[in-house]
Structure formats: structure tokens, C-alpha cells
Amino acid sequence: MHSDRKTVEVCYSPSQFPLYGSNFEIVVVIDVLRATSAITTALHKGVKEIIPVSSVEKAIEYRQRGFVVAAERDGKVVEGFDFGNSPYAFMAPELVGQTVVLTTTNGTKAIEVAKERMVVIGCLNNLSTICDWLLEQNKDVLVLASGWKEKMNLEDTICAGAIADRLIESRKFHSHEDSTIAAKFLFRSARDNMYSFLRSSSHRRRLMQLKIQEDVKYCLMVDTVPCIPVLRDGVLVKM
């Protein structure tokens, strides 16, 4: 044990967040398919800011006030909203410079539970960018997987494991939790063929049924979007 090392741990779902200590000053929220991939893409492509809200009711309020509002539940666009959490929808040129309100099944809930800490947004698209930044902070880091309705899911656990692995390999961080060991191990097993490894993932099967394979392929690409979204006063902006 090197007592000067910082701690990094992986938490599998928002409901488990309270089990992890208050020492974690930075929380990295992960929802690979598709919320955090979409948020990172949006801010990189010029969306001004994203207001995450946890309920459809709040999203409706914002829409009534004239905001552009994206809403996803169970992998589908909620009826009456323009788009959901497809990263491609957030690349639309007319969104450049705009404020977008977003609610999703899992990702915005994870942001909500962590909002008293410093929240940054991670995904495979910005993996190295976020790891490099975390390595410079000298703070304890909790990687919070959004999961699927409070259960763990494979893709978020693997992405979280990738971040933990990178930080621990630097020798500036260590970990103590079995959840982190398992996530690192799953990442190392998956990294050479993420798409194949996730073939049996429940969430991917769910999305396959919705015929959004292009979104899945996009979200599984590593290091394609060098952008770190950060939550400031409840609003996600580019760091």
C-alpha cells in the first residue's frame, strides 16, 4: 500500500452509490448505450449545454417553456419528443449553440444521484481524454455505471473497468473493492473485440430489436471524441 495513492472504484448502479464513501470527490458517470456517448458527442459537435432531468414530467415542463427536449425510455424516443438519446440525433447542425434538455432511462438518474460531487461524463468515445484528465487531478474517483434499471450491465461495467484499469496501471491510483477487480477483469477480456464480447449483453439485445445497430457501433468506438462534459450548476457543459 502506498498511502499517497488515490483511490478509484467502480459502482455498478445508481442505487449502490450510497454504499461508496464520501471521499470520492470526482464521479465519472457512464452510460455507454447511449446517454453519455450522446452527451459527449453533442458538446463536442457544438451543442452549448445539456440540462439533464430525471423525469419525463420535468422534460415536458421544459418543452412547454420552448426548450429543445430529448427524451428516451426503454431505448425508444418518448412519444411527443423530437428525439431520444441517439448520438446521431445530437449531431444535427441546427443544434449548434443550442441548449438541449435530456432525460433517459438510466444515465440521467445516475447524474442525479451524484450531483453533489464533481460530475464528469465518460464513455468509450472519450476514454483516453477522460483518463488523462483524471490522472492530473490527484483526487479519489468513483466510476458510476448507470446500468439498466438498477442492475449491472456489461457495457457500462466494461467501460468503467477500462477507466479503473488505466488509472491503476499508472500507479497513481489503487482500489480495494471487488466490484472494481471484476470490472477491470471484464474489460481486459473484452477489449480486443468489444462488439463480439457484448453480443450476449441484455441491453444490446434490447437495442438490436429496436434496429439501432449503427448507434451501438458508434458508441463502442474508443477515443473518437476528445471532449469531457462536466456538470456545472446542474448543467452539462464542455470542460
Next chain:
Amino acid sequence: MHSDRKTVEVCYSPSQFPLYGSNFEIVVVIDVLRATSAITTALHKGVKEIIPVSSVEKAIEYRQRGFVVAAERDGKVVEGFDFGNSPYAFMAPELVGQTVVLTTTNGTKAIEVAKERMVVIGCLNNLSTICDWLLEQNKDVLVLASGWKEKMNLEDTICAGAIADRLIESRKFHSHEDSTIAAKFLFRSARDNMYSFLRSSSHRRRLMQLKIQEDVKYCLMVDTVPCIPVLRDGVLVKM
């Protein structure tokens, strides 16, 4: 999908139990280090029955009424009790034919949350015995890992993954949850050298500090105790 197949899933901790459906008629409770290994050993060696209780307070009540009571918290025997959850303690000849009351940090809590279903006790020691029995039941099975204070732990997840893997390989069962896929994967990676794989496990490190390596070695032995404990009217007996 074969609709005549039964379902087997792995749940990582008692607090996640309500997230899994009411279709699971059989719950296999796992606490490899050391509660379910000790329970299985005890009933195999001739202990008549074990009354699991979830609190130390209840354990004290039983002691005052003259019962033999075992109590463990945080890996240690609770002060004032004769023994904790070491499997070796349950092999004592004077316990043959006796009723023993038991409370532990995680295992008895898992039994408590599942008690409205049919509860059986699994561990590595009785792995094949319990799998063979489950294969004959034609019922949906939830394998409930006790974990460590509501977080997942490696040894219970691996044991649960071993059971799920065996049932799914028989083609009589299938699974839909990522928690089950991950557990199966961790088991397959660990199975050839369980002791080495668990070297970094947080719980094992904790027990190492308590100098109970002999217990750990015992609990990681596969198929050494052909006995299935079952909960009947709140009491664990040999099936």
C-alpha cells in the same frame, strides 16, 4: 429461445433481490467465505438443524434460552459467543444431533430476504450436488450471492457463476441478465486456479488479516461435501 427452458439468473447482493422477479421459485443462497460453507459442512457432519437469525440481538435471546449460538460479524466471532462461522468449528463431535443458532454479516441476511421462496444453500463444497438437484426440479432458479455489506464480492459471484454455467450448459436453462453473463465469465476465468484468482479479493484480504487461511482453503474446495441444506419453516436442515 426455447420457451420450455427454465431461467437461471445471478443476483449480486441481498439489496438487489427485489429487482429480480417473483417467478424464481428456488433461491440458492451463496456465502462462500464462510457462512454457507459452514452450514453445509455442519449438516453433513451431523448437526441436526441450524436456525439462521439476522441480528446479534436475536442471537443473544437464543443464547439466554440455552441454545448453542454461533455469531460472526466482520469476519470475527462476536464477543461472548462460542464460535463464529468457521467450518471447522461446526465439525465438533459435541454438536452432532444438536440445534445451532447462527448469525453472520452477510449470509443470514441473504437467507432472510429470500425466505418466502424455497431456499437452498450453495457453496463450492457442494457445487455438483446442488447443480444435479437443481437440474431435476424444472423450476426457475435465482442464485443469490450474499456479497459483502450489499456490494458484490468475487468469491460468491464466481460460485454463483459456476452454478449458472452448469445449468445453462445442460440446455435445460437459459438466462437474460448481464449479471449472469458476467458471473459465468468470471467463473470460467477463475476455475482453474480459484485460490490465485481470488488473491486480490477484498474479502479474502480481510480474512487473511484475521489469519484464517485454513478456513479459506477449505471453503474453496469444490465438491467435497455432498449435502444440500434447505430452509424449512425458518430452520435449515439436510435435504
